[in-house]
Amino acid sequence: MLPSEMADYLRVIRVERGLSANTITAYRQDLTTFSKFLDKQKRDLGSVDHLLVLRFLNQLRTAGRANTSIARMVTTLRKCFAYLKKEGVVAHDPMQTIKPPKKAQHLPAVLTINEVDDLLAVPDVEKPLGIRNKAMLELMYATGLRVSELVHLKLTDLHLDLAMLQTIGKGDKERIIPVGEVAIDWLKTYLRDSRPKLLKGQQSEAVFLNDHGRPISRQGVWLLIKNLVKAAGIQKDVSPHTLRHSFATHILENGADLRIVQELLGHSDISTTQIYTHISKKRLTEVYDQFHPRA
Incomplete structure (x- = not known):
């Protein structure tokens, strides 16, 4: 207690x-x-x-x-x-002289574009759950949504005719995110062909449902992605957040401005977003070492 x-x-x-x-x-x-x-x-x-x-x-x-x-x-x-x-509960603050340990520099795992393609090809889109999985993966990679934002996404948050969605991120901050055509097409297919079957006559405002017709959980998304990554033969420690990291890294590598990436990810401080510039530099070094004849 x-x-x-x-x-x-x-x-x-x-x-x-x-x-x-x-x-x-x-x-x-x-x-x-x-x-x-x-x-x-x-x-x-x-x-x-x-x-x-x-x-x-x-x-x-x-x-x-x-x-x-x-x-x-x-x-x-x-x-x-x-x-x-x-509040006067304690007379002295014992934390004033306590310093936290230094954090080791840790760059999150990121999928290559080929690995993303392999992962997106795994779901069996002949089945309702496969269509849902495909739509979920496409949306996560297209928008950089956090898994908590994904599972709380409501039908009223989708504005597919405008190629946009709205979400509530950390600190209850709302943001509007553009959605690409491929993700929109799979979302529409899921909403039309798959979601009604998963609902099984029930009512729900959640966009993504499990096979019992209830909103999919964070744990459900985590387990699903682990299984799909294994099926894709990807030898990396991948979590739902890896798709968010991959989204940010890939658009930076293709010329996006860091401030735009900050806005898309919903970071309040741009120093949080700057981790992706370190990832890009690391990947640039790896490519140089691999292909330059005198590296």
């Missing part, structure tokens, strides 16, 4: 900052882990000092937590204790 003061903090940031449910869940998990540590140490929030926090972080490191996970924990505790001090 979380201390009531930490539970209050989560309620405040959900209402005032409009953070997504996934972000709130991550914060809750971090604070719950820290709260359990305090219980074992027989300490309350008011007695927490920087030495106790360091002992906690070292315990996480010893348990094999990655630097990224520990860095997120530091961020969570820093924001929470700043709130607790402001």
Whole structure:
């Protein structure tokens, strides 16, 4: 159980900052882990000092937590204790001298255009689920939608006659995204020929349904893509987010402006988008090394 003061903090940031449910869940998990540590140490929030926090972080490191996970924990505790001090729950903020571990530079996996073609060719479009899978993959690659945005997509969000769709991203920010002709054609085929069969007489506003006629889940999309990647013979660790990375990388490589990519992906900070320029440079180096006679 979380201390009531930490539970209050989560309620405040959900209402005032409009953070997504996934972000709130991550914060809750971090604070719950820290709260359990305090219980074992027989300490309350008011007695927490920087030495106790360091002992906690070292315990996480010893348990094999990655630097990224520990860095997120530091961020969570820093924001929470700043709130607790402001509210007078604690007299001193123990996080002021705590620095997060440096993050290792990690470039996400990206599919080549040939690998994308191989993946898109896997679904059996003679079957209703195959048509759905084809439409989903085409839409994800055409728009760079997050999987959470995909599964929450509603029929009223589609404006196919205008070649557009609208979605609500992180921080409840709405954005309008253009959709390419191929993805539109497969979406129309799915909506006309496949979705009514999956509905089985039920009612749903969700665009993409599972074989029980209910909205497909994040886990369902994740498992589906894992199976399709395996069937395509792709030897990479691919997740739904990989199609988003591939979308961004490929349009950058074909000359898109970084600010446009930022807008399409719904990034609030362009520094987040700049990871894709690093990917492009890495791929450029790989091509050079492969084909230049004196590389």
